[in-house]
Amino acid sequence: MASPVFAQDKQQSTAERAGDIAEQPAKDVGAVKTKIPPVLQQAAAAPYSLSGLSKCARIADAFDELGEALGPDFVQGVDRKKSRKVKVTGDTVAGLIVPFRGLVREVSGAASAQRELNAAVDAGFARRGFLRGVYQTRGCKPAL
Numbered sequence: 676m677a678s679p680v681f682a683q684d685k686q687q688s689t690a691e692r693a694g695d696i697a698e699q700p701a702k703d704v705g706a707v708k709t710k711i712p713p714v715l716q717q718a719a720a721a722p723y724s725l726s727g728l729s730k731c732a733r734i735a736d737a738f739d740e741l742g743e744a745l746g747p748d749f750v751q752g753v754d755r756k757k758s759r760k761v762k763v764t765g766d767t768v769a770g771l772i773v774p775f776r777g778l779v780r781e782v783s784g785a786a787s788a789q790r791e792l793n794a795a796v797d798a799g800f801a802r803r804g805f806l807r808g809v810y811q812t813r814g815c816k817p818a819l
Contacts, residue, residue: 709788712744715795718802731815734806738819741803745796748803 711719718741728734742748807819 709792711792711795714740714744715792715799719795719798722798722802723805725809728806728809731810731813734810734813734815735819738803738806738810741799741806745799745803 728737810819
């Protein structure tokens with residue numbers, strides 16, 4: 676799937692969301708593996724590293740790479756309640772398809788893989804904020 680891992684403001688089409696919901700039971704039983712993008716693996720390993728970031732352009736590139744994996748950064752005026760309703764509905768449907776979903780996810784290893792992905796995403800958010808701060812502190816232009 677080419678979509679961002681956790682696109683905060685990304686508006687998915689109904690077909691994309693339906694595909695995600697349909698794929699969820701396969702993820703729950705471990706048939707479809709959760710893949711962590713390399714940029715998030717690197718962020719998890721060293722979220723505050725400045726290695727290779729001596730120039731403003733490279734910092735901006737690293738920031739953009741994280742944006743591709745995480746989706747756009749927070750933007751004012753986005754209706755977060757609407758996107759939350761869609762997620763809850765999808766989770767409910769997935770729960771109906773796979774009874775005892777939580778237990779199945781733990782036994783299959785899907786819950787562990789999801790926790791690992793969540794940790795990598797958290798590190799990606801931390802790194803993106805860190806890179807923005809370094810970029811601004813160095814007086815780089817234009818603003819990220």
